[in-house]
Amino acid sequence: MNINLTLIIQGLAFFATVLLVMKYGWPPIMAAIEDRQKKIAEGLAAAERARAELKDADARVAVEIRQARQQAAEIIDRAQQQANQMLDQAREDTLAELNRLKAAAQADIASMAQRAREDLRDQVAKLAVQGAAKILQREIDPAAHRALLDQLATEI
Protein backbone atom coordinates (compact mmCIF):
# COMPACT_ATOMS: atom_id res chain seq x y z
CA MET A 1 0.00 0.00 0.00
CA ASN A 2 2.98 2.22 0.51
CA ILE A 3 4.02 4.60 -2.20
CA ASN A 4 7.03 3.23 -4.04
CA LEU A 5 8.59 2.90 -7.46
CA THR A 6 5.39 1.27 -8.73
CA LEU A 7 3.92 4.77 -8.84
CA ILE A 8 6.30 5.88 -11.57
CA ILE A 9 5.90 2.68 -13.56
CA GLN A 10 2.13 2.81 -13.40
CA GLY A 11 2.08 6.48 -14.38
CA LEU A 12 4.36 5.90 -17.36
CA ALA A 13 2.53 2.77 -18.45
CA PHE A 14 -0.74 4.66 -18.31
CA PHE A 15 0.72 7.52 -20.31
CA ALA A 16 2.08 5.14 -22.92
CA THR A 17 -1.32 3.49 -23.25
CA VAL A 18 -2.95 6.88 -23.71
CA LEU A 19 -0.45 7.77 -26.41
CA LEU A 20 -0.99 4.49 -28.25
CA VAL A 21 -4.75 4.86 -28.10
CA MET A 22 -4.48 8.44 -29.27
CA LYS A 23 -2.20 7.60 -32.15
CA TYR A 24 -3.33 4.18 -33.41
CA GLY A 25 -6.73 3.49 -31.90
CA TRP A 26 -8.94 6.52 -31.84
CA PRO A 27 -8.44 8.17 -35.26
CA PRO A 28 -9.26 5.16 -37.52
CA ILE A 29 -12.32 4.26 -35.48
CA MET A 30 -13.58 7.83 -35.44
CA ALA A 31 -12.90 8.18 -39.17
CA ALA A 32 -14.82 4.96 -39.85
CA ILE A 33 -17.74 6.15 -37.74
CA GLU A 34 -17.86 9.52 -39.46
CA ASP A 35 -17.56 7.89 -42.88
CA ARG A 36 -20.43 5.60 -42.09
CA GLN A 37 -22.52 8.50 -40.81
CA LYS A 38 -21.89 10.33 -44.05
CA LYS A 39 -22.76 7.25 -46.07
CA ILE A 40 -25.96 6.73 -44.15
CA ALA A 41 -26.90 10.37 -44.55
CA GLU A 42 -26.23 10.16 -48.28
CA GLY A 43 -28.23 6.96 -48.54
CA LEU A 44 -31.17 8.52 -46.74
CA ALA A 45 -30.99 11.61 -48.93
CA ALA A 46 -30.86 9.45 -52.07
CA ALA A 47 -33.85 7.43 -50.91
CA GLU A 48 -35.73 10.66 -50.19
CA ARG A 49 -34.83 11.99 -53.62
CA ALA A 50 -35.91 8.76 -55.30
CA ARG A 51 -39.20 8.86 -53.46
CA ALA A 52 -39.80 12.45 -54.55
CA GLU A 53 -38.92 11.55 -58.14
CA LEU A 54 -41.27 8.60 -58.04
CA LYS A 55 -44.02 10.88 -56.77
CA ASP A 56 -43.33 13.36 -59.56
CA ALA A 57 -43.36 10.60 -62.15
CA ASP A 58 -46.61 9.26 -60.74
CA ALA A 59 -48.15 12.72 -60.97
CA ARG A 60 -46.88 13.13 -64.53
CA VAL A 61 -48.24 9.76 -65.52
CA ALA A 62 -51.61 10.60 -64.00
CA VAL A 63 -51.74 13.88 -65.92
CA GLU A 64 -50.81 12.13 -69.13
CA ILE A 65 -53.38 9.43 -68.64
CA ARG A 66 -56.03 12.05 -68.00
CA GLN A 67 -55.01 13.94 -71.13
CA ALA A 68 -55.01 10.78 -73.20
CA ARG A 69 -58.49 9.91 -71.95
CA GLN A 70 -59.68 13.39 -72.78
CA GLN A 71 -58.22 13.19 -76.24
CA ALA A 72 -59.74 9.79 -76.82
CA ALA A 73 -63.12 11.10 -75.72
CA GLU A 74 -62.79 14.09 -78.02
CA ILE A 75 -61.83 11.89 -80.94
CA ILE A 76 -64.77 9.59 -80.30
CA ASP A 77 -67.10 12.60 -80.04
CA ARG A 78 -65.85 14.05 -83.26
CA ALA A 79 -66.13 10.72 -85.03
CA GLN A 80 -69.70 10.33 -83.85
CA GLN A 81 -70.53 13.84 -84.96
CA GLN A 82 -68.99 13.16 -88.34
CA ALA A 83 -70.88 9.93 -88.68
CA ASN A 84 -74.10 11.70 -87.78
CA GLN A 85 -73.32 14.45 -90.22
CA MET A 86 -72.59 11.97 -92.97
CA LEU A 87 -75.77 10.10 -92.22
CA ASP A 88 -77.78 13.32 -92.25
CA GLN A 89 -76.11 14.38 -95.45
CA ALA A 90 -76.86 11.06 -97.10
CA ARG A 91 -80.46 11.22 -95.98
CA GLU A 92 -80.82 14.74 -97.24
CA ASP A 93 -79.17 13.85 -100.55
CA THR A 94 -81.40 10.85 -100.96
CA LEU A 95 -84.50 12.87 -100.15
CA ALA A 96 -83.47 15.58 -102.61
CA GLU A 97 -82.80 12.98 -105.31
CA LEU A 98 -86.08 11.34 -104.57
CA ASN A 99 -87.92 14.65 -104.78
CA ARG A 100 -86.15 15.54 -107.98
CA LEU A 101 -87.03 12.22 -109.54
CA LYS A 102 -90.59 12.57 -108.34
CA ALA A 103 -90.82 16.06 -109.74
CA ALA A 104 -89.39 14.91 -113.08
CA ALA A 105 -91.79 12.01 -113.24
CA GLN A 106 -94.70 14.25 -112.36
CA ALA A 107 -93.58 16.74 -115.02
CA ASP A 108 -93.36 13.90 -117.58
CA ILE A 109 -96.77 12.68 -116.57
CA ALA A 110 -98.19 16.18 -116.83
CA SER A 111 -96.63 16.81 -120.25
CA MET A 112 -97.77 13.44 -121.55
CA ALA A 113 -101.28 14.08 -120.27
CA GLN A 114 -101.22 17.47 -121.93
CA ARG A 115 -100.04 15.97 -125.15
CA ALA A 116 -102.68 13.29 -124.97
CA ARG A 117 -105.31 15.87 -124.28
CA GLU A 118 -104.15 17.94 -127.25
CA ASP A 119 -104.09 14.88 -129.45
CA LEU A 120 -107.56 14.05 -128.32
CA ARG A 121 -108.71 17.57 -128.95
CA ASP A 122 -107.24 17.53 -132.43
CA GLN A 123 -108.88 14.24 -133.19
CA VAL A 124 -112.17 15.39 -131.75
CA ALA A 125 -111.93 18.54 -133.89
CA LYS A 126 -111.15 16.41 -136.89
CA LEU A 127 -114.01 14.09 -136.07
CA ALA A 128 -116.30 17.10 -135.59
CA VAL A 129 -115.22 18.57 -138.87
CA GLN A 130 -115.72 15.24 -140.61
CA GLY A 131 -119.09 14.93 -138.90
CA ALA A 132 -120.11 18.39 -139.90
CA ALA A 133 -118.92 17.73 -143.48
CA LYS A 134 -120.99 14.66 -143.67
CA ILE A 135 -123.92 16.57 -142.30
CA LEU A 136 -123.48 19.37 -144.81
CA GLN A 137 -122.51 17.03 -147.58
CA ARG A 138 -119.97 19.19 -148.86
CA GLU A 139 -116.47 19.94 -148.50
CA ILE A 140 -115.70 22.50 -145.99
CA ASP A 141 -112.84 24.56 -147.08
CA PRO A 142 -110.44 24.18 -144.22
CA ALA A 143 -108.76 27.36 -145.16
CA ALA A 144 -112.00 29.28 -145.32
CA HIS A 145 -113.25 27.91 -142.10
CA ARG A 146 -110.06 27.91 -140.14
CA ALA A 147 -111.27 30.42 -137.67
CA LEU A 148 -114.44 28.52 -137.10
CA LEU A 149 -112.62 25.28 -136.61
CA ASP A 150 -110.16 26.73 -134.10
CA GLN A 151 -113.01 28.18 -132.12
CA LEU A 152 -114.64 24.79 -132.09
CA ALA A 153 -111.47 23.12 -130.97
CA THR A 154 -111.10 25.48 -128.04
CA GLU A 155 -114.63 25.00 -126.97
CA ILE A 156 -114.20 21.20 -126.83
Place this chain on the structure above:
Amino acid sequence: MAESAEQAAGGGMTEYIHHHLHNLQWHVGSGVFSVINIDTVAVTLLLMAVFLGAFITAARRANAGVPGRFQAFVEMVVVGVDELVRETFHGSSKLIAPLSLTIFVLVFMMNFMDLVPVDLLPWLGRASGLPYLRVVPTADLNTTLGMALTVFLLIQYFGLKHKGPRLFFKEMFTAPFHAHGFMAIVLAPVNLLLRLIEEAVRPVSLSLRLFGNMYAGELIFILIAVMSLGAGLAHGMTYVMGPIQGMADFVWTVFHILIITLQAFIFMMLTVVYLSMAAEHH
Protein backbone atom coordinates in the same frame (compact mmCIF):
# COMPACT_ATOMS: atom_id res chain seq x y z
CA MET B 1 -12.75 -20.80 -1.08
CA ALA B 2 -12.89 -21.88 2.51
CA GLU B 3 -10.18 -24.41 1.97
CA SER B 4 -7.75 -22.00 0.40
CA ALA B 5 -8.59 -19.43 3.05
CA GLU B 6 -7.60 -21.92 5.65
CA GLN B 7 -4.35 -22.65 3.90
CA ALA B 8 -3.61 -19.00 3.43
CA ALA B 9 -4.47 -18.15 6.97
CA GLY B 10 -1.86 -20.23 8.71
CA GLY B 11 -2.27 -18.05 11.78
CA GLY B 12 -5.91 -17.05 11.82
CA MET B 13 -7.95 -14.14 10.66
CA THR B 14 -5.41 -11.31 11.07
CA GLU B 15 -2.79 -13.28 9.24
CA TYR B 16 -5.23 -14.07 6.43
CA ILE B 17 -6.24 -10.45 5.95
CA HIS B 18 -2.71 -9.19 6.21
CA HIS B 19 -1.59 -11.75 3.69
CA HIS B 20 -4.26 -10.67 1.25
CA LEU B 21 -3.33 -7.03 1.54
CA HIS B 22 0.34 -7.63 0.91
CA ASN B 23 1.79 -7.00 -2.53
CA LEU B 24 4.23 -9.25 -4.27
CA GLN B 25 7.24 -6.99 -4.05
CA TRP B 26 10.60 -6.75 -5.67
CA HIS B 27 13.28 -4.74 -3.90
CA VAL B 28 15.27 -3.05 -6.63
CA GLY B 29 17.60 -1.26 -4.27
CA SER B 30 17.56 -0.08 -0.71
CA GLY B 31 15.02 2.37 0.62
CA VAL B 32 11.23 2.44 0.71
CA PHE B 33 10.87 3.97 -2.72
CA SER B 34 12.95 1.43 -4.58
CA VAL B 35 10.32 -1.27 -4.25
CA ILE B 36 8.19 -2.45 -7.14
CA ASN B 37 4.82 -4.12 -6.60
CA ILE B 38 5.26 -6.80 -9.20
CA ASP B 39 1.67 -8.06 -9.01
CA THR B 40 0.18 -4.61 -9.56
CA VAL B 41 2.47 -3.84 -12.47
CA ALA B 42 2.01 -7.25 -14.06
CA VAL B 43 -1.77 -7.21 -13.86
CA THR B 44 -1.84 -3.62 -15.13
CA LEU B 45 0.40 -4.39 -18.07
CA LEU B 46 -1.64 -7.49 -18.86
CA LEU B 47 -4.87 -5.51 -18.84
CA MET B 48 -3.30 -2.75 -20.90
CA ALA B 49 -2.14 -5.33 -23.44
CA VAL B 50 -5.63 -6.82 -23.62
CA PHE B 51 -7.19 -3.38 -23.97
CA LEU B 52 -4.72 -2.12 -26.56
CA GLY B 53 -4.82 -5.38 -28.48
CA ALA B 54 -8.60 -5.35 -28.70
CA PHE B 55 -8.87 -1.65 -29.38
CA ILE B 56 -6.18 -1.39 -32.00
CA THR B 57 -7.44 -4.54 -33.70
CA ALA B 58 -10.84 -2.88 -33.88
CA ALA B 59 -9.19 0.27 -35.20
CA ARG B 60 -7.36 -1.64 -37.93
CA ARG B 61 -10.46 -3.43 -39.02
CA ALA B 62 -12.61 -0.31 -38.80
CA ASN B 63 -14.32 0.61 -42.03
CA ALA B 64 -17.45 2.44 -43.04
CA GLY B 65 -19.25 -0.77 -43.98
CA VAL B 66 -21.67 -2.72 -41.84
CA PRO B 67 -19.97 -3.23 -38.45
CA GLY B 68 -19.69 -6.64 -36.84
CA ARG B 69 -20.61 -7.28 -33.23
CA PHE B 70 -17.16 -6.53 -31.85
CA GLN B 71 -16.72 -3.41 -33.93
CA ALA B 72 -20.21 -2.22 -33.01
CA PHE B 73 -19.38 -2.68 -29.33
CA VAL B 74 -16.10 -0.77 -29.59
CA GLU B 75 -17.77 1.97 -31.60
CA MET B 76 -20.57 2.22 -29.06
CA VAL B 77 -18.02 2.88 -26.30
CA VAL B 78 -16.07 5.30 -28.49
CA VAL B 79 -19.16 7.26 -29.50
CA GLY B 80 -20.41 7.33 -25.91
CA VAL B 81 -17.14 8.76 -24.63
CA ASP B 82 -16.89 11.14 -27.57
CA GLU B 83 -20.36 12.56 -26.90
CA LEU B 84 -19.62 12.99 -23.20
CA VAL B 85 -16.43 14.84 -24.00
CA ARG B 86 -18.15 17.04 -26.57
CA GLU B 87 -20.81 17.99 -24.04
CA THR B 88 -18.23 19.05 -21.49
CA PHE B 89 -15.34 20.35 -23.54
CA HIS B 90 -16.22 22.77 -26.29
CA GLY B 91 -12.82 23.11 -27.90
CA SER B 92 -11.13 20.77 -30.30
CA SER B 93 -8.53 18.43 -28.93
CA LYS B 94 -6.99 15.23 -30.19
CA LEU B 95 -5.94 14.27 -26.70
CA ILE B 96 -8.94 14.58 -24.46
CA ALA B 97 -11.31 12.00 -25.95
CA PRO B 98 -8.76 9.18 -26.34
CA LEU B 99 -7.48 9.97 -22.86
CA SER B 100 -11.01 9.71 -21.45
CA LEU B 101 -11.63 6.45 -23.25
CA THR B 102 -8.38 4.97 -21.98
CA ILE B 103 -9.14 6.03 -18.43
CA PHE B 104 -12.65 4.66 -18.47
CA VAL B 105 -11.88 1.31 -20.03
CA LEU B 106 -8.62 0.76 -18.21
CA VAL B 107 -9.92 1.74 -14.79
CA PHE B 108 -13.00 -0.38 -15.36
CA MET B 109 -10.88 -3.38 -16.29
CA MET B 110 -8.58 -2.90 -13.32
CA ASN B 111 -11.56 -2.49 -11.01
CA PHE B 112 -13.11 -5.56 -12.55
CA MET B 113 -10.29 -7.68 -11.17
CA ASP B 114 -12.04 -7.12 -7.84
CA LEU B 115 -14.90 -9.32 -9.04
CA VAL B 116 -12.61 -12.29 -9.58
CA PRO B 117 -13.09 -14.51 -6.52
CA VAL B 118 -10.81 -13.05 -3.89
CA ASP B 119 -8.90 -16.26 -3.17
CA LEU B 120 -8.76 -17.71 -6.67
CA LEU B 121 -5.74 -15.93 -8.16
CA PRO B 122 -3.70 -15.83 -4.91
CA TRP B 123 -4.32 -19.55 -4.60
CA LEU B 124 -3.16 -20.15 -8.17
CA GLY B 125 -0.20 -17.85 -7.45
CA ARG B 126 0.78 -19.81 -4.40
CA ALA B 127 0.50 -23.01 -6.41
CA SER B 128 3.05 -21.55 -8.81
CA GLY B 129 5.32 -20.34 -6.05
CA LEU B 130 4.29 -16.72 -5.52
CA PRO B 131 4.06 -15.91 -1.81
CA TYR B 132 1.78 -12.90 -2.25
CA LEU B 133 -0.57 -11.74 -5.00
CA ARG B 134 -2.89 -8.75 -5.09
CA VAL B 135 -4.77 -8.66 -8.34
CA VAL B 136 -6.69 -5.37 -8.16
CA PRO B 137 -4.31 -2.70 -9.47
CA THR B 138 -6.66 0.13 -8.48
CA ALA B 139 -6.66 -1.07 -4.90
CA ASP B 140 -2.98 -0.11 -4.90
CA LEU B 141 -2.48 3.59 -4.26
CA ASN B 142 0.53 3.54 -6.58
CA THR B 143 -1.69 2.88 -9.57
CA THR B 144 -4.34 5.46 -8.84
CA LEU B 145 -1.84 8.12 -7.85
CA GLY B 146 0.32 7.31 -10.84
CA MET B 147 -2.63 7.80 -13.14
CA ALA B 148 -3.77 10.90 -11.30
CA LEU B 149 -0.29 12.43 -11.55
CA THR B 150 -0.17 11.69 -15.27
CA VAL B 151 -3.56 13.37 -15.57
CA PHE B 152 -2.20 16.26 -13.47
CA LEU B 153 0.72 16.74 -15.82
CA LEU B 154 -1.59 16.54 -18.81
CA ILE B 155 -3.79 19.22 -17.23
CA GLN B 156 -0.79 21.53 -16.93
CA TYR B 157 0.31 20.76 -20.48
CA PHE B 158 -3.21 21.30 -21.70
CA GLY B 159 -3.50 24.64 -19.92
CA LEU B 160 -0.16 25.82 -21.31
CA LYS B 161 -1.08 24.75 -24.81
CA HIS B 162 -4.52 26.33 -24.86
CA LYS B 163 -3.74 29.55 -23.05
CA GLY B 164 -0.16 30.14 -24.00
CA PRO B 165 2.53 30.45 -21.36
CA ARG B 166 1.89 34.16 -20.67
CA LEU B 167 -1.76 33.82 -19.81
CA PHE B 168 -1.12 30.52 -18.04
CA PHE B 169 1.31 32.07 -15.58
CA LYS B 170 -0.55 35.36 -15.37
CA GLU B 171 -3.74 33.60 -14.28
CA MET B 172 -1.89 32.01 -11.39
CA PHE B 173 -1.71 35.47 -9.84
CA THR B 174 -4.94 37.04 -11.10
CA ALA B 175 -7.58 34.36 -10.63
CA PRO B 176 -9.91 33.69 -8.88
CA PHE B 177 -9.67 37.17 -7.22
CA HIS B 178 -9.51 39.91 -9.82
CA ALA B 179 -8.28 43.35 -8.81
CA HIS B 180 -6.48 46.38 -10.16
CA GLY B 181 -3.58 48.49 -8.98
CA PHE B 182 -2.34 47.97 -5.45
CA MET B 183 -4.95 45.35 -4.57
CA ALA B 184 -3.78 43.21 -7.47
CA ILE B 185 -0.35 43.00 -5.86
CA VAL B 186 -1.86 42.20 -2.46
CA LEU B 187 -4.07 39.49 -3.93
CA ALA B 188 -1.36 37.92 -6.08
CA PRO B 189 0.07 35.63 -3.37
CA VAL B 190 -3.42 34.70 -2.23
CA ASN B 191 -4.34 33.74 -5.76
CA LEU B 192 -1.15 31.77 -6.19
CA LEU B 193 -1.74 29.91 -2.95
CA LEU B 194 -5.30 29.06 -3.90
CA ARG B 195 -4.18 27.92 -7.30
CA LEU B 196 -1.47 25.69 -5.86
CA ILE B 197 -3.89 24.13 -3.40
CA GLU B 198 -6.47 23.65 -6.11
CA GLU B 199 -3.99 21.95 -8.41
CA ALA B 200 -2.53 19.81 -5.65
CA VAL B 201 -5.91 18.67 -4.39
CA ARG B 202 -6.98 17.34 -7.77
CA PRO B 203 -4.63 14.39 -8.14
CA VAL B 204 -4.97 13.61 -4.45
CA SER B 205 -8.76 13.52 -4.51
CA LEU B 206 -8.82 11.76 -7.87
CA SER B 207 -6.51 8.99 -6.73
CA LEU B 208 -7.80 8.63 -3.18
CA ARG B 209 -11.42 8.37 -4.28
CA LEU B 210 -10.71 5.47 -6.61
CA PHE B 211 -8.20 3.84 -4.29
CA GLY B 212 -10.52 4.13 -1.29
CA ASN B 213 -13.45 2.60 -3.08
CA MET B 214 -11.47 -0.27 -4.49
CA TYR B 215 -9.52 -0.93 -1.33
CA ALA B 216 -12.71 -0.97 0.71
CA GLY B 217 -14.36 -3.23 -1.83
CA GLU B 218 -11.49 -5.64 -1.76
CA LEU B 219 -11.43 -5.57 2.02
CA ILE B 220 -15.11 -6.41 2.22
CA PHE B 221 -14.60 -9.35 -0.12
CA ILE B 222 -11.79 -10.48 2.16
CA LEU B 223 -13.99 -10.06 5.23
CA ILE B 224 -16.75 -12.06 3.57
CA ALA B 225 -14.21 -14.77 2.81
CA VAL B 226 -13.12 -14.71 6.46
CA MET B 227 -16.64 -15.78 7.51
CA SER B 228 -15.84 -19.39 6.77
CA LEU B 229 -12.18 -19.23 7.69
CA GLY B 230 -11.00 -22.45 9.24
CA ALA B 231 -14.28 -24.14 8.41
CA GLY B 232 -14.42 -27.88 8.13
CA LEU B 233 -17.11 -30.39 7.37
CA ALA B 234 -17.11 -31.47 11.03
CA HIS B 235 -17.95 -27.99 12.34
CA GLY B 236 -21.59 -27.03 12.71
CA MET B 237 -20.76 -23.38 12.00
CA THR B 238 -19.66 -24.26 8.45
CA TYR B 239 -23.24 -25.11 7.57
CA VAL B 240 -24.51 -21.89 9.11
CA MET B 241 -21.88 -19.55 7.73
CA GLY B 242 -21.53 -21.16 4.31
CA PRO B 243 -24.89 -20.01 2.90
CA ILE B 244 -24.57 -16.62 4.61
CA GLN B 245 -21.17 -16.14 3.04
CA GLY B 246 -22.44 -17.16 -0.37
CA MET B 247 -25.35 -14.75 -0.06
CA ALA B 248 -23.18 -11.88 1.17
CA ASP B 249 -20.64 -12.52 -1.56
CA PHE B 250 -23.36 -12.43 -4.20
CA VAL B 251 -24.94 -9.24 -2.87
CA TRP B 252 -21.63 -7.43 -2.57
CA THR B 253 -20.53 -8.56 -6.04
CA VAL B 254 -23.71 -7.23 -7.60
CA PHE B 255 -23.36 -3.97 -5.73
CA HIS B 256 -19.69 -3.80 -6.62
CA ILE B 257 -20.45 -4.02 -10.34
CA LEU B 258 -22.15 -0.66 -9.91
CA ILE B 259 -19.26 0.77 -7.91
CA ILE B 260 -16.51 -0.25 -10.30
CA THR B 261 -18.38 1.20 -13.27
CA LEU B 262 -19.26 4.34 -11.38
CA GLN B 263 -15.71 4.89 -10.16
CA ALA B 264 -14.29 4.40 -13.65
CA PHE B 265 -16.84 6.86 -14.96
CA ILE B 266 -16.11 9.41 -12.22
CA PHE B 267 -12.37 9.23 -12.83
CA MET B 268 -12.95 9.82 -16.52
CA MET B 269 -15.54 12.55 -16.07
CA LEU B 270 -13.45 14.50 -13.58
CA THR B 271 -10.46 14.29 -15.89
CA VAL B 272 -12.54 15.74 -18.71
CA VAL B 273 -13.83 18.48 -16.42
CA TYR B 274 -10.35 19.34 -15.14
CA LEU B 275 -8.97 19.47 -18.66
CA SER B 276 -11.86 21.66 -19.82
CA MET B 277 -11.27 23.99 -16.89
CA ALA B 278 -7.57 24.15 -17.69
CA ALA B 279 -8.39 25.28 -21.23
CA GLU B 280 -10.92 27.90 -20.10
CA HIS B 281 -9.96 31.54 -19.80
CA HIS B 282 -10.78 33.22 -16.52
